[in-house]
Amino acid sequence: MSITAMVEVKAITKTVATQEGELAILRPISMRVMASESIAITGASGSGKSTLLGILAGLDVPSSGEVFLNGHCLTALDEEGRARVRAENVGFIFQSFQLLPGLTALENVMLPLELRGNRQAKTLATEFLQRVGLESRMRHYPPQLSGGEQQRVAIARAFASQARILFADEPTGNLDSTTGARIIDLLFELNRALATTLIFITHEERLAALCQRRIVLEAGQLVCALTSQTSKGEADASLKIIAA
DSSP, X not given: OOTTEEEEEEEEEEEEXXXXXXXXXXXEEEEEEETTOEEXXXXXXXXXXXXXXXXXXXXXXXXXXXXXXXXXXXGGSOHHHHHHHHHHHEEEEETTOOOOTTSOXXXXXXXXXXXXXXXXXXXXXXXXXXXXXXXXXXXXXXXGSOHHHHHXXXXXXXXXXXXXXXXXXXXXXXXXXXXXXXXXXXXXXXXXXXXXXXXXXXXXXHHHHHSSEEEEEETTEEEEEEEOOOOHHHHHHHOOOOOO
């Protein structure tokens, strides 16, 4: 396996048992994602996108095939081993934000760092909240923040962990179009600055177009992988942090 491949899957499948027999959710899929690359996973509802993302991130295991994440063979590990690899390499952003309402924005970003024993948790959390434009909202609780602000806290939390690869499931799904566009700009600005590998599930065309590659699933099969036609100039012009 190439040392620059952050994620590699080899002929993975996923089947589940139903009353009617086995249901194939994913048919054999092989793909590689390189370091600092951005990938959009698209397809209709029920095409297997979330299942694929979960397997790539080590949250689920395939029925067959192999999954490698930053050189670790996830399919050879037990749940404890997969959790350790995730903790060392992976960050997540969800459309539901997944913030703890009883903690301030600063505390939400600090928490995963503190759980890892990082003595610089407060410094790093403060830095990344400033980078996402929330320096004046750090002491606010999630219910006191707008949807766009809550998503920016979630983004700060993911990037503050200095994850090598970030998985996002519809990161703009619960946001209006204007706020969603600003969140997209922010994600790619941080991607450029930190060289973090990004893998998105998205129905948002603008987000998919900015990714370097688009993976299209149909009924559990990878039907095509497209290279973004967005020119470098167009992409650079859009990658600016704009406060929501």
